[in-house]
């Protein structure tokens with residue numbers, strides 16, 4: 001009897017506890033919503049109530065709508081003004097005058113990144129994704145020397161040989177009227193260059209039958225997956241291991257992504273092994289020293305040189321170095337092919353400047369060609385760069401801008417794509433119009449240049465900017481000079497294959513995209 005009574009009491013206690021759960025949950029949600037609406041440090045900024053109280057609003061546009069929050073944020077600015085609360089913690093700004101205040105140098109203020117950014121990422125230990133200002137500064141100092149103007153100049157023979165090779169491969173692959181993917185060809189080119197700079201050995205994907213199709217598809221899958229992982233970070237671990245387990249996975253993209261991960265891990269292991277067996281490379285000739293040698297030689301804590309951290313860095317450098325620049329090359333060639341008068345004018349300028357198309361001039365010489373300069377700038381602008389917003393957190397002092405104060409600790413970001421599509425600076429911004437850059441030192445072009453903030457700004461500005469410009473000038477000049485009049489678009493639909501419609505951090509075309517595909521007319525190029 002006593003036992004029965006005890007069981008009854010336990011049951012009642014159990015029932016009442018369970019009955020309390022929904023109530024506790026409701027109170028928790030109400031409490032957190034009230035806090036986010038009225039007491040959070042970001043509560044002074046307007047925005048949709050749903051976005052302020054919950055991340056599900058952003059999730060809907062990021063995941064359900066497929067990387068569309070960036071475009072939704074634009075609409076929110078139309079309703080709420082230049083500063084908008086876009087999620088429970090973050091403020092977004094679209095006022096260009098705020099740019100230099102937000103993206104400033106280390107001497108002016110510390111700039112942390114937001115943890116929200118690294119939730120989506122397989123590169124969370126890279127320089128790019130480093131949250132804390134001082135640690136970023138230390139990591140960035142190891143990269144800077146490899147990307148200075150002088151270093152990039154010394155890399156030009158390597159770049160030229162790869163550009164030469166991409167032309168040969170295009171001619172070979174398209175020799176019998178076959179369709180070739182310029183998307184994969186340009187990704188192979190940029191990947192081969194950046195892998196050489198990082199590891200001292202090029203991936204040589206230009207030699208692969210399908211160029212770097214697998215690597216590229218893997219990047220696209222990882223980019224799209226990022227929009228899910230950012231919201232549901234617990235999914236990161238199963239996602240990392242799932243493809244390894246499911247070797248027979250039906251998703252080619254997943255397999256490609258796994259292959260890419262394995263390849264990077266083994267490359268980094270090789271680099272560490274080679275470095276350790278050769279001893280310190282401090283005294284080595286600068287030309288033979290790689291980024292990873294510099295990191296491994298640096299006087300920093302051991303965890304900074306750990307294999308997982310270096311794999312993260314390798315992921316980030318190869319991804320950042322290859323995807324964006326290749327996209328800009330692809331878009332530039334696409335617009336030239338859509339506007340044959342522009343292609344013809346560029347070809348004529350190049351033929352005059354490079355009488356022997358076997359000789360590849362330096363990028364410094366190419367930068368003096370006015371029409372090429374206009375085309376390269378316009379193509380880069382229309383490639384949109386990275387469509388995702390770049391957040392900063394000022395850890396020590398609030399941001400002050402007119403009457404607006406953003407308290408320290410509040411993440412605030414801007415979307416660089418907004419600048420390159422600003423109709424006040426670039427009338428009819430979606431059209432390809434190299435004329436807007438001519439004359440290059442005139443007032444209109446100057447305004448265009450000042451707004452081409454596609455590489456970001458301040459202490460975390462793109463480290464690869466010099467490399468990107470050199471690659472763009474060399475590639476566009478040589479490809480157009482040698483093959484321009486013979487290139488034809490092969491079943492390319494702008495909205496399906498070219499237009500940037502998805503923010504997967506990288507700029508992505510539609511999910512049905514077949515990439516930019518071309519054929520080559522027979523004949524002599526010059």
Ligand code: HEM
Nearest residue numbers: 127128320321324325385390454455456460462463464468
């Ligand atoms: C058209 C080409 C490119 C565009 C539009 C571009 C754009 C950007 C932007 C906007 C950032 C700043 C991110 C931020 O503010 O948080 C960035 C950072 C970075 N980019 Fe680029 N990039 C390009 C080419 C390259 C190349 C060729 C490399 C070579 C490896 C590279 C490597 C990096 C790295 C490592 C960072 C992180 C820098 C840091 O956090 O200190 N990028 N890029």
